[in-house]
Amino acid sequence: xxxxxxxxxxxxxxxxxxxxxxxxxxxxxxxxxxxxxxxxxxxxxxxxxxxxxxxxxxxxxxxxxxxxxxxxxxxxxxxxxxxxxxxxxxxxxxxxxxxxxxxxxxxxxxxxxxxxxxxxxxxxxxxxxxxxxxxxxxxxxxxxxxxxxxxxxxxxxxxxxxxxxxxxxxxxxxxxxxxxxxxxxxxxxxxxxxxxxxxxxxxxxxxxxxxxxxxxxxxxxxxxxxxxxxxxxxxxxxxxxxxxxxxxxxxxxxxxxxxxxxxxxxxxxxxxxxxxxxxxxxxxxxxxxxxxxxxxxxxxxxxxxxxxxxxxxxxxx
Numbered sequence: 001x002x003x004x005x006x007x008x009x010x011x012x013x014x015x016x017x018x019x020x021x022x023x024x025x026x027x028x029x030x031x032x033x034x035x036x037x038x039x040x041x042x043x044x045x046x047x048x049x050x051x052x053x054x055x056x057x058x059x060x061x062x063x064x065x066x067x068x069x070x071x072x073x074x075x076x077x078x079x080x081x082x083x084x085x086x087x088x089x090x091x092x093x094x095x096x097x098x099x100x101x102x103x104x105x106x107x108x109x110x111x112x113x114x115x116x117x118x119x120x121x122x123x124x125x126x127x128x129x130x131x132x133x134x135x136x137x138x139x140x141x142x143x144x145x146x147x148x149x150x151x152x153x154x155x156x157x158x159x160x161x162x163x164x165x166x167x168x169x170x171x172x173x174x175x176x177x178x179x180x181x182x183x184x185x186x187x188x189x190x191x192x193x194x195x196x197x198x199x200x201x202x203x204x205x206x207x208x209x210x211x212x213x214x215x216x217x218x219x220x221x222x223x224x225x226x227x228x229x230x231x232x233x234x235x236x237x238x239x240x241x242x243x244x245x246x247x248x249x250x251x252x253x254x255x256x257x258x259x260x261x262x263x264x265x266x267x268x269x270x271x272x273x274x275x276x277x278x279x280x281x282x283x284x285x286x287x288x289x290x291x292x293x294x295x296x297x298x299x300x301x302x303x304x305x306x307x308x309x310x311x312x313x314x315x316x317x
Contacts, residue, residue, distance in 0.1 A: 001042055003075075006068040007140075008035040009047065013065050014134045016054055023223075024127040073139035080280040091282040092121040096135050096144035098200050099225060100164070101269050102126035104244040106145065113289050120282055128223075130198030136272050142283045143273040145290070147200030164269055165243040166204060167257045171233045174256070181259035184214045191219020191237035193228045201225070205240040208263060229255065 011021040011032075018029045025032070040047055047061035057065060079092055097106050103126060110122055125135070129146040136144050147164060170176050176186075187209070195202040209216055219237035222228050228239045229246065233254050249255035271287050273279060279287070 001039065003071070005035045005039040006071060008032050009039060009061075009064065010068050010072070010138060010140065012036065012048070012055070013057055013061065014138065015131065016056070018055075020131070024125070024131050069138050076139055076142065080278065088117050088120065088281060088285055090119045091280070092123070093280075093282045093286055094123045094125070094140075094142050095283075095286070096125045096127070096132040096141040096146075098129040098132055098144075098146045098269075099126060099195075100147065100201060100242045100245060101145045103225070104242070105269075109290065109293055112293060113286060116289075117282075117285070122286075128196065128198040129200035129203070133272060136274065139274065141273075142280070143271050143287065145269050145271055147204065147269045166201070166208070166240050167243050167246070168238060168260050169229070169232055169241055169246055169249075169255045169257055170238050171235055172253055172256055173235065174238070176238075176258060177256045179258060181261050183261055184212055184263065187238075187260070188215040188217065192216045193220050193222060193231050193237040193239040194218055195225070195228065196221055196223040199223075201240070201242060208240075212263065 008021070008025065011025050012018060015021040015024060018032050022029045022032055036047065043060070043064070045060035046058050047064060048055045049058055076094075079094075082091070095106075096102075102124065106124060110124065114120065114122060125132075125141065127135075132141070132144040132146050135141045168182070176182055194205065220231060222231060225241060225245050228241060229249060231237065232239050233249075243257075246255055246257065250257060271290060273283070
């Protein structure tokens with residue numbers, strides 16, 4: 001029995017399927033299946049039952065899940081103890097992030113952090129907010145940066161210092177592209193391209209539309225921000241995306257940002273960790289770094305995107 005097999009087992013149990021687990025671990029479904037077959041062979045018991053398109057833990061699987069979570073909690077505790085002895089000269093940190101901050105924001109900040117603390121080994125896992133929150137609850141991560149978070153029992157959630165702006169984007173040839181704003185009621189006229197269930201971007205978008213009493217219709221569900229951008233540029237619909245994700249497209253003029261009259265736009269990302277789990281010094285330093293360094297990041301991105309990013313990126317041809 002290996003730690004990798006237990007990691008794969010917990011990922012599949014948490015995602016309730018092989019496909020999403022493979023995406024979270026950045027590997028293939030056949031590779032996950034091989035790990036589970038080897039683990040079941042060693043234990044002499046089946047760990048999952050197939051239920052239509054989904055799966056469920058067997059009784060043996062539930063017992064293994066509980067003990068596997070203890071194993072990873074013990075390993076995390078060992079890292080904390082060693083990290084405290086070494087201070088910030090040496091140590092390791094395992095963090096998670098939802099898709100938008102994980103891809104578009106954290107890499108640059110992690111680069112700055114590692115230049116400040118070159119002896120720290122930092123690993124980053126990326127999946128949607130729901131998967132990352134569940135990983136924190138299972139003690140698989142030191143902390144996670146997510147959006148649209150609601151506290152669960154035993155969790156602590158702090159503003160990360162990272163501000164996000166949710167913006168409406170249309171393609172440069174869209175009829176609305178020459179406007180600077182659009183009335184909320186008009187959103188029902190166009191198919192809305194949305195992220196998958198479990199995405200904070202989708203959660204915040206739907207919550208904002210519901211609170212404003214706006215009707216909308218889902219044109220397509222896509223599980224990646226880049227796919228939504230390409231679909232919007234292809235004229236398949238409109239979308240709400242983080243401003244952090246569209247800076248390059250605003251500069252090139254391939255996408256246009258519109259104000260939605262009366263809509264709040266600013267959101268925050270949050271650092272989530274277990275309330276009763278003492279954060280090691282490395283994790284405390286990283287959390288403070290995010291608070292201090294991330295505050296002005298959105299303003300920098302939007303200022304560099306174009307002289308007038310909303311409605312001004314329209315190009316002919």
